[in-house]
Amino acid sequence: MLWLSVPHGRLEQAGMALSGWPETRVCMSTVGAANMLLMAQVHQLSELGRILERLGTAFPEARVRDQRVVLRPLKSWGRMLDPAGRATGVVPVDPWAPSGVAFPPRTR
Known part of the structure; x- marks a missing residue:
């Protein structure tokens, strides 16, 4: 689970792109400093790093405010x-x- 801060002008574009990723289970905009929630499902913890790298490449202006792992x-x-x-x-x-x-x- 990633709580993201995405500039308002890119929020819709980011949501549309992230919701199409195969790992994405839930992607929604929220209110607050973290204005987007991305819930992704991976089989191994090492796959989370690849998601973060892909996120940084696709949306370098997005910031991860918090992340949680459900084991x-x-x-x-x-x-x-x-x-x-x-x-x-x-x-x-x-x-x-x-x-x-x-x-x-x-x-x-």
Whole structure:
């Protein structure tokens, strides 16, 4: 997860470009010093460096304000994952579901 600061005049262009990257799961503009959130999924931590390099090349004026790494995701955009990161099941994604709706219990 990368919190980025992108000049306002380049925000739409950056969002359109970053949303097309194969690693991108979520790309959205936000309000504040970090005005863009980029959530990317990689299989190895070393791949994050390549994303940062590509970001710096494509948008040298963008600054990474903060970055977070989720080491053990349980779910990836509707797919339940096992400890090795392989899909074990599917949970339909409903972006219009009321907040607080719990996911079904994880099966093993």
